[in-house]
Amino acid sequence: MPKELLVDPVETRAPGHLPLPQIPLHAYARPLSEERAARGDAALVAALRHMMVIREFEGMMASFKSTGGYRGITYDYRGPAHLSIGQEAAAVGSAMALDPADHIFGSHRSHGEFLAKGLAAIARLDDAALTAAFHAHDGGKLAEQVQSRMGRTGRAGAEDVLLTGFLAEIFMKANGFNGGMGGSMHAFFLPFGCYPNNAIVGASAGIATGAALRRRLARDGAITVAHAGDGSTGCGPVWEAMNFAAMGQFSTLWQDGGGTGLPVLFFFTNNFYAMGGQTRGETMGWDRLSRIGAGLSAPCRNRRWNQPARRGRCGGAQTRGTPFRPRPGASGCGMLPPLRPFHHRRQCLPHQG
Ligand SMILES: Cc1ncc(C[n+]2csc(CCOP(=O)(O)OP(=O)(O)O)c2C)c(N)n1
Ligand SMILES: [Mg+2]
Numbered sequence: 001m002p003k004e005l006l007v008d009p010v011e012t013r014a015p016g017h018l019p020l021p022q023i024p025l026h027a028y029a030r031p032l033s034e035e036r037a038a039r040g041d042a043a044l045v046a047a048l049r050h051m052m053v054i055r056e057f058e059g060m061m062a063s064f065k066s067t068g069g070y071r072g073i074t075y076d077y078r079g080p081a082h083l084s085i086g087q088e089a090a091a092v093g094s095a096m097a098l099d100p101a102d103h104i105f106g107s108h109r110s111h112g113e114f115l116a117k118g119l120a121a122i123a124r125l126d127d128a129a130l131t132a133a134f135h136a137h138d139g140g141k142l143a144e145q146v147q148s149r150m151g152r153t154g155r156a157g158a159e160d161v162l163l164t165g166f167l168a169e170i171f172m173k174a175n176g177f178n179g180g181m182g183g184s185m186h187a188f189f190l191p192f193g194c195y196p197n198n199a200i201v202g203a204s205a206g207i208a209t210g211a212a213l214r215r216r217l218a219r220d221g222a223i224t225v226a227h228a229g230d231g232s233t234g235c236g237p238v239w240e241a242m243n244f245a246a247m248g249q250f251s252t253l254w255q256d257g258g259g260t261g262l263p264v265l266f267f268f269t270n271n272f273y274a275m276g277g278q279t280r281g282e283t284m285g286w287d288r289l290s291r292i293g294a295g296l297s298a299p300c301r302n303r304r305w306n307q308p309a310r311r312g313r314c315g316g317a318q319t320r321g322t323p324f325r326p327r328p329g330a331s332g333c334g335m336l337p338p339l340r341p342f343h344h345r346r347q348c349l350p351h352q353g
Contacts, residue, residue: 095116104194170184202228204226223263
């Protein structure tokens with residue numbers, strides 16, 4: 001325990017006011033023309049494509065669960081299907097800002113996050129790196145199996161392996177990414193930075209923070225992301241993790257170059273529901289989820305995902321998506337609409353009347 005930190009009574013007892021930092025709300029409003037110029041059309045088309053892949057994947061799961069089939073294939077799937085229909089953009093946007101070596105840890109509703117991170121990693125890795133990644137998994141058996149059946153190689157073939165390995169895992173098959181032992185809520189594929197999601201609400205926060213401590217010690221420049229829902233802000237371990245990530249000692253006592261905290265980002269996907277409860281206005285104290293980081297310290301406030309300060313200085317920082325999921329509730333199965341552009345704001349707010 002250090003004793004060298006001065007507790008200065010003059011400064012500590014000086015009257016004054018604590019200034020609260022400004023927290024930007026939906027401040028990102030770059031016009032489409034500028035967005036196209038900055039990112040390039042190919043990147044924007046890829047983002048939409050990844051969203052559509054996720055929508056179709058989850059639509060397929062919904063179809064298997066609710067009708068016992070999909071496009072003429074019958075299968076009685078009895079496991080969990082926590083779908084994230086309507087939340088694809090949050091998953092894809094966050095994943096596209098990450099490098100393959102960055103790690104994500106998901107919530108119980110993480111199919112989209114897993115696939116988005118995998119697709120983003122595939123888009124950034126070359127053929128040799130993809131082959132090595134799949135070889136590291138079970139000696140490359142899954143990739144051989146999938147590619148010999150589907151006949152595609154390169155990035156397209158890698159996407160086939162990602163989707164098959166994940167679906168087989170959800171269906172608890174031996175050729176799933178984790179031998180079918182993890183299922184829908186504990187799947188992982190480490191070469192793409194997809195670490196396990198978690199059935200325990202808020203648990204990803206503590207686990208990602210522990211992983212971030214390892215990254216901080218290694219000083220390898222990578223970050224970890226804790227994906228969580230708005231309901232997790234009612235869980236003690238989430239607050240504990242945010243405090244741990246922002247501990248003062250990282251800048252006051254650690255002698256390794258300073259910084260504001262651990263390289264972890266708490267990404268809350270705020271769909272305004274937690275089971276049957278409504279978070280804003282009912283079960284939570286906050287009026288805006290984006291307030292909660294600023295209570296710790298200024299650098300921990302809500303961040304735009306694409307801020308350049310992302311790396312190395314994002315301890316306790318948080319960003320959050322505010323998508324609208326068509327169906328509140330844990331599973332939300334049923335026939336679901338295909339992904340299509342919204343022309344009118346009211347179409348985006350199906351459960352807000
Ligand atoms: C620690 C814990 N408490 C309760 C539950 C039961 N539970 C499962 S999902 C859920 C609601 C989660 O809401 P949120 O975090 O907003 O995620 P969403 O379902 O909206 O994606 C609850 C309370 C749980 N899995 N873990
Ligand atoms: Mg929620």
